[in-house]
Amino acid sequence: FFLKKYYLNYRLLMFFIEIIMFFIFLFLLFRLVPHKSIYAHILYFISITLTLSVVSYDRLDLVLAFFIMASLASLLLLKSVFLFFLFLAFAINFKLSPVVLLPLWVFGSLPYSKVRRLLFEKQYHSIIFQSVVQGLYILFLCTLVTFPFYIKYGLDGFRFFAYHSERPVQIESFYSSLLSMLAVFGYPTSSGMSFGSVNIYSNLS
DSSP: OOTTTTHHHHHHHHHHHHHHHHHHHHHHHHHHHHGGGGHHHHHHHHHHHHHHHHHTTTTHHHHHHHHHHHHHHHHTTTTHHHHHHHHHHHHHHHSSSSGHHHHHHHHHHSSHHHHHHHHHOOOOOHEEEHHHHHHHHHHHHHHHHHHHHHHHHHHGGGGGHHHHHHHHETTSSSHHHHHHHHHTTTOEEEEETTTTTEEEEOOOO
16 A cells, blocks of 8 residues: 555654654754743754755655654653663664764763763763763764674675765765865865766865
8 A cells, every 4th residue: 555655655654753763853842942942942953844845755855854852851851871872873774874974972971970970070981981982882883783783694694885985976965065165275176967866076085
């Protein structure tokens, strides 16, 4: 049934995910933002949703955004470092790009009072050691999430690395924006259609 009306059902699924994100957003607002500015933030969320719905409901970025938002909510609302890291592990396994958040997530998981005390006592090695431990914790959870797919598909589950090594950087991505900025300063770039998308080509991509 889902596949017969895939175009409609997929968009409904994305809409359902965004509704969940909206409620998480509300919880975060009432917890972190002064009440006088809450309605402005809600209006901003709704306006962005309406503006981008034509694009976002046709892509998988909402799923990625949900994992990241759920991760933040786990730490800020539930005070759970485990869920904080687990949802990031889901995000990384869903799409590799959130791996750039690892340093920020590691530092954010450290207790503020403890870090402040260690900084005051100039015990920088302790902060580094705890950061490494937390980083290994995230990598363990990433491996744990990946493991069932490895059991089912073996090394074939990692063939997407070869695919992405051959594919240029897609226009609209953050990385293509950086390459476009370099082009302004004379760095050689070009664009073209391949792999089902419009991409930007350069020696760096």
